[in-house]
Amino acid sequence: xxxxxxxxxxxxxxxxxxxxxxxxxxxxxxxxxxxxxxxxxxxxxxxxxxxxxxxxxxxxxxxxxxxxxxxxxxxxxxxxxxxxxxxxxxxxxxxxxxxxxxx
Amino acid sequence: xxxxxxxxxxxxxxxxxxxxxxxxxxxxxxxxxxxxxxxxxxxxxxxxxxxxxxxxxxxxxxxxxxxxxxxxxxxxxxxxxxxxxxxxxxxxxxxxxxxxxxx
Amino acid sequence: xxxxxxxxxxxxxxxxxxxxxxxxxxxxxxxxxxxxxxxxxxxxxxxxxxxxxxxxxxxxxxxxxxxxxxxxxxxxxxxxxxxxxxxxxxxxxxxxxxxxxxx
Amino acid sequence: xxxxxxxxxxxxxxxxxxxxxxxxxxxxxxxxxxxxxxxxxxxxxxxxxxxxxxxxxxxxxxxxxxxxxxxxxxxxxxxxxxxxxxxxxxxxxxxxxxxxxxx
Numbered sequence: 001x002x003x004x005x006x007x008x009x010x011x012x013x014x015x016x017x018x019x020x021x022x023x024x025x026x027x028x029x030x031x032x033x034x035x036x037x038x039x040x041x042x043x044x045x046x047x048x049x050x051x052x053x054x055x056x057x058x059x060x061x062x063x064x065x066x067x068x069x070x071x072x073x074x075x076x077x078x079x080x081x082x083x084x085x086x087x088x089x090x091x092x093x094x095x096x097x098x099x100x101x102x103x
Numbered sequence: 104x105x106x107x108x109x110x111x112x113x114x115x116x117x118x119x120x121x122x123x124x125x126x127x128x129x130x131x132x133x134x135x136x137x138x139x140x141x142x143x144x145x146x147x148x149x150x151x152x153x154x155x156x157x158x159x160x161x162x163x164x165x166x167x168x169x170x171x172x173x174x175x176x177x178x179x180x181x182x183x184x185x186x187x188x189x190x191x192x193x194x195x196x197x198x199x200x201x202x203x204x205x206x
Numbered sequence: 207x208x209x210x211x212x213x214x215x216x217x218x219x220x221x222x223x224x225x226x227x228x229x230x231x232x233x234x235x236x237x238x239x240x241x242x243x244x245x246x247x248x249x250x251x252x253x254x255x256x257x258x259x260x261x262x263x264x265x266x267x268x269x270x271x272x273x274x275x276x277x278x279x280x281x282x283x284x285x286x287x288x289x290x291x292x293x294x295x296x297x298x299x300x301x302x303x304x305x306x307x308x309x
Numbered sequence: 310x311x312x313x314x315x316x317x318x319x320x321x322x323x324x325x326x327x328x329x330x331x332x333x334x335x336x337x338x339x340x341x342x343x344x345x346x347x348x349x350x351x352x353x354x355x356x357x358x359x360x361x362x363x364x365x366x367x368x369x370x371x372x373x374x375x376x377x378x379x380x381x382x383x384x385x386x387x388x389x390x391x392x393x394x395x396x397x398x399x400x401x402x403x404x405x406x407x408x409x410x411x412x
Contacts, residue, residue, distance in 0.1 A: 001181070001184075004184055005184070008184065008187065008188065011197075012196045012197050012198070013197050014196075017200050017349040020141070020146045020147075020149065020154070021141040021149065022146075022348060022349050024134075024137050024140075024141055024154075025138060025344060025347075025348055027134050028135055028138050028234070028344070029342075029344060029348065031127075031130050031131040031134040031161070032131055032134075032338050032341030032342075033338075034130065034131070035127050035128060035334060035337070035338060036338050037127075038123070038124040038127055038128075038334075039334055039335060039338065040326040040331050040335075041124075041303070042124070043122040043123045043124035044123075046123065051123065052174060052179055053183065053186075055165060055179065056182065057183060058130065058134070058161070058165055059162075059165055059176065059179075059180050060180060060184070060187075062158060062161055062165065065154075065158060066158060069151060069154065069155070071158075074104065076155055076158065076159045076162075077159055077162050077166075078104070079159065080160065080163060081104075081108070081111065083156075084111065084163075088115060090114040090115055093115045093117075094116050095116040095119070097117075097120050097245075097247070120246040125245060125246050128241060128245055128334065129245060129246075131238065131337070132238050132239075132241060132242050132245065134238075135234065135235050135237075135238030135239075136238075138231060138235060139235050141231075142228060142231055142232060142235065143223040143228050143232075144406070200348075200349035200350070207383065207387070207390075210390055211390070214390065214393065214394065217399040218397060218402045218404075218405075219403050219404045220402075220404075222404070223406050225352040226347070226353075226355065226360065227350075227351070227355065228352075230343050230346075230347055230360075231344060233343065233367065234337070234341055234343070237333075237337040237367070238337055240333050240336065240337070241333050241334060241337050244329070244330040244333055244334075248330070249329045249330035249331075250329075252330065257333075257374075258385055259389065261374060261375060262386055262388065262389035263389060264336065264340070264367070264371055265385075265386050266386060266390070266393075268364060268368055268371065269386075271360075271364060272364060275360065275361070277364075279368065280310065282361055282368075283310060283372075284310070285365065286362065286365035286369060287314070289362075290317065294321060296320040299321045300320075300321050300322050301323075301325070303323075
């Protein structure tokens with residue numbers, strides 16, 4: 001997957017634009033387009049075809065940003081899962097949508 | 104990974120909050136926190152430790168949203184890569200940051 | 207108001223950070239914090255005190271960005287209201303949440 | 310201005326969509342479109358015509374959200390300016406882009 005993303009970028013000579021700040025911005029813009037699919041609607045009325053496309057765009061930029069820093073994605077996700085388990089102990093966080101500092 | 108995320112959610116009884124609209128919103132909020140690491144700074148001055156953490160949060164919500172719809176992540180990314188290759192032909196898009204409809 | 211914002215900025219020597227790209231990014235981050243007040247909740251369960259504060263932050267950056275370009279805010283809003291009235295004719299857009307290009 | 314926005318909304322029967330959560334989401338989406346004008350570019354290379362339009366969209370939703378709660382905009386901005394003056398004392402915050410809790 002990363003191999004393909006790099007090749008796609010390099011065939012278009014786009015590495016010049018892909019600094020980490022703009023990659024993060026691009027990710028955020030795609031996240032916003034994902035949210036637009038749900039705007040003025042109930043969750044179940046959003047078009048899944050469009051959700052899928054916009055989510056893919058988010059993921060593609062997320063992977064490219066990780067690649068920019070040379071990070072391993074499963075590893076950074078695993079670390080965060082472990083950290084969240086500490087921040088949100090199951091017994092304190094049960095059935096609550098509060099942020100960790102309000103538990 | 105998905106197995107862990109589901110268990111984490113269920114031990115906290117959080118499935119009740121996790122409708123797709125709010126998952127997309129949560130993803131977007133994390134994307135914004137990722138951007139905050141770069142705010143008022145050059146790309147290279149952003150703290151990589153914080154970038155890594157916020158990117159992990161984005162990815163965790165992206166995976167949970169995909170899981171909500173029962174989607175396979177490598178597959179939806181592959182589809183989008185193929186579609187982008189059509190929208191941005193290498194010869195037209197070379198060295199340009201224009202959107203596909205301006206090429 | 208603008209007078210105060212400029213004085214606030216200059217007493218802190220912050221003009222150096224306030225390029226238009228980062229001002230737009232700051233605005234977007236505040237917009238996201240505004241959305242966080244509604245996350246996992248129904249509209250009516252969001253804390254109005256926090257909504258008010260985050261909305262104020264959005265407006266402060268919006269005013270500063272307009273000021274950066276030397277724009278008059280009531281005038282740019284009026285122009286957009288006029289343009290929207292053309293894009294969304296009352297008879298076609300009635301009771302529809304569709305985007306103008308889908309009407 | 311508010312009078313016009315209300316009339317615009319009511320002629321299209323859009324009040325049904327305008328709950329505060331979706332208004333905040335719409336604002337955030339417009340903020341993201343504003344950022345898209347700057348994407349992959351230096352601040353000075355962004356098209357001012359597009360910046361102006363997207364900023365207007367942000368402001369229109371900000372005004373509608375304030376109106377939804379019955380708030381006076383100059384007043385809520387003034388309150389926030391006063392609060393920021395406390396959070397960021399001029400002598401401590403000078404020439405620093407740090408958040409108030411890091412000063």
